Amino acid sequence: MLNFELDHEKCVGCGLCAADCPVAIIAMEAGLPVIAAENEDRCIRCLHCFAICESGAISIHGARVEESLSLDDNLPTPEQMELLIKARRAIRNYRNENLEPALIDRLLEVAWHAPSGRNDRRLMFTVVDDRKVLARLREEAMAVLSVLAGEGKFPPGMEFFADIVEAWQTQKIDIIFRGAPHLLVVSAPYDCASPLPDSIIALATFELFAQSLGVGTVWNGLAKITIADLVPSLRLRLGIPENHLVGYVMGFGRPAVRYARTAVRRPPMINRVR
Numbered sequence: 001m002l003n004f005e006l007d008h009e010k011c012v013g014c015g016l017c018a019a020d021c022p023v024a025i026i027a028m029e030a031g032l033p034v035i036a037a038e039n040e041d042r043c044i045r046c047l048h049c050f051a052i053c054e055s056g057a058i059s060i061h062g063a064r065v066e067e068s069l070s071l072d073d074n075l076p077t078p079e080q081m082e083l084l085i086k087a088r089r090a091i092r093n094y095r096n097e098n099l100e101p102a103l104i105d106r107l108l109e110v111a112w113h114a115p116s117g118r119n120d121r122r123l124m125f126t127v128v129d130d131r132k133v134l135a136r137l138r139e140e141a142m143a144v145l146s147v148l149a150g151e152g153k154f155p156p157g158m159e160f161f162a163d164i165v166e167a168w169q170t171q172k173i174d175i176i177f178r179g180a181p182h183l184l185v186v187s188a189p190y191d192c193a194s195p196l197p198d199s200i201i202a203l204a205t206f207e208l209f210a211q212s213l214g215v216g217t218v219w220n221g222l223a224k225i226t227i228a229d230l231v232p233s234l235r236l237r238l239g240i241p242e243n244h245l246v247g248y249v250m251g252f253g254r255p256a257v258r259y260a261r262t263a264v265r266r267p268p269m270i271n272r273v274r
Contacts, residue, residue, distance in 0.1 A: 220248075
């Protein structure tokens with residue numbers, strides 16, 4: 001059910017909701033927006049109609065104006081966004097402490113607003129929110145990887161994991177999880193419209209918001225390989241469904257380092273089509 005509700009006293013009949021509907025299921029009848037019953041199944045739950053209504057006359061799928069955030073004069077300036085993006089760093093040194101549960105919940109809730117192909121929104125956020133739990137997972141992973149290293153059974157192209165295991169065994173250097181207290185695995189069913197891009201976009205959203213709150217992150221390809229390919233028991237332990245593609249993995253926590261300035265990059269490679 002759409003639960004498309006219209007406050008007739010607030011609606012000004014502007015028609016913006018109908019004009020902006022991506023699947024064109026909103027019609028204007030007698031100057032008011034309506035959705036015919038036979039078109040309800042075509043709704044992709046994008047909530048464009050809800051967001052574009054300046055008078056706040058529309059409620060759909062349970063969304064209420066009083067629960068939303070106003071965009072009027074609340075957006076960051078271009079300069080603030082530029083600084084946030086350019087200041088992003090991969091953090092590989094973390095404080096040995098947990099983030100507050102409410103902070104982690106806020107990060108995940110904001111990341112959930114990231115766009116997805118066909119607005120599927122079937123991502124799963126598998127989060128390790130306790131550093132002690134992640135420490136146990138690290139030990140489990142290293143135990144299996146140590147066996148693979150000892151038997152020389154790493155798949156072709158992944159032989160370098162033997163060096164990672166040696167660093168852990170001899171010096172307790174954690175190259176896989178980078179000492180992060182928390183881990184976020186984003187996965188999606190294989191039959192989603194775009195499971196891999198959706199996962200990456202969600203993590204990119206998570207990362208930028210995390211940075212604004214003083215939380216460090218690291219894109220963790222080694223952890224992804226470990227979970228998705230090398231240590232099946234770890235995937236099972238994390239509770240990631242068999243029909244899910246593991247999109248990517250991100251470590252996060254309170255940084256133990258502070259960077260003073262942005263990096264200076266070479267000019268972008270641009271191919272202009274005339």
